[in-house]
């Protein structure tokens with residue numbers, strides 16, 4: 001089905017991002033396999049992406065951006081990265097652009113913008129967001145990392161875990177408790193502070209070993225009497241939970257869109273493979289069982305794509321609801337898992353070999369049902385919106 005979402009400028013952007021991936025990431029010079037083994041993407045990749053215009057496209061021109069508040073550009077990056085078999089979250093760029101950037105654009109004051117946005121656009125400053133703690137993930141308001149005021153600083157104590165870009169990050173948007181629990185509404189105790197590389201009392205723990213998404217650094221962070229200037233508070237004290245909730249629809253749409261792009265890429269690799277591979281004297285794709293499988297997947301991916309395109313339009317128009325984003329996230333990530341699994345089966349034993357992108361895609365897919373809010377929580381959001 002012909003897509004009506006994109007204009008010429010998006011296709012030009014797609015072509016240049018594709019060239020960037022080919023040149024720097026997956027082509028002959030590309031070192032993605034090396035980064036997967038190392039468990040981290042080198043920082044220079046962010047700087048190269050910045051130079052190519054692929055970071056923080058929504059940042060205003062006075063900070064070095066192009067002021068393009070158009071999520072279709074982010075979508076293009078996600079689609080092309082999946083097509084290239086590296087996964088958009090695999091490079092850390094999508095987290096930087098889709099998930100962290102909005103906090104800097106919306107909640108920073110002018111001095112903070114001047115300090116941070118040029119580096120975020122150029123890739124010299126890599127961002128992360130730290131909400132999850134060893135003792136809690138889904139129940140965010142029960143976090144225990146605390147920031148106590150001391151003069152013009154906060155003193156931060158606590159620990160975060162599973163933080164994407166956790167090793168590379170220079171700026172970590174950190175959710176902390178600044179309240180004392182006296183509010184009727186416990187959400188009012190949460191604030192967001194930006195913790196910078198090198199700040200006293202801030203340490204990084206292990207780069208965690210994961211089932212998939214191996215090139216993505218995912219780390220533990222700890223704060224012990226960490227000293228953070230009050231000038232690093234984002235927005236107002238006590239409003240952090242509200243800021244998180246208002247940015248989560250974009251985060252969830254980003255994950256959902258990447259999931260559909262991953263499913264589409266898996267399907268394309270599989271269609272190619274089943275035409276080439278023969279068994280019992282015929283291409284394996286010509287068995288009715290294979291044809292039915294692939295016909296089902298084609299339909300599911302196309303239907304998901306149409307919903308995602310509609311959600312992107314809604315986001316650009318400022319109309320994407322938390323429920324729609326939650327529906328997109330749970331349904332599309334489950335689709336991604338299903339497609340990766342059924343496609344892998346069609347590759348037979350080769351599907352289990354990591355040198356085949358389908359194997360990596362299968363392992364990379366598993367976490368998308370968990371991060372960005374576990375899918376059970378997504379269904380809670382949708383269920384509550386039904387008045388249940």
Ligand SMILES: Cc1cc2nc3c(=O)[nH]c(=O)nc-3n(C[C@H](O)[C@H](O)[C@H](O)COP(=O)(O)OP(=O)(O)OC[C@H]3O[C@@H](n4cnc5c(N)ncnc54)[C@H](O)[C@@H]3O)c2cc1C
Nearest residue numbers: 129130131132136137138162163164370371372373374376
């Ligand atoms: C690779 C990776 C990258 C990540 N990146 C980041 C990051 O950059 N920043 C960050 O802050 N976090 C990050 N996370 C954390 C992620 O968001 C959490 O793992 C996720 O929100 C789930 O929290 P949890 O692991 O504590 O699980 P739990 O909250 O302990 O949940 C365990 C299970 O219980 C279920 N459950 C919990 N509550 C309910 C309920 N009310 N109803 C029904 N079922 C429920 C969950 O759905 C889940 O199946 C990342 C995680 C991974 C694995």
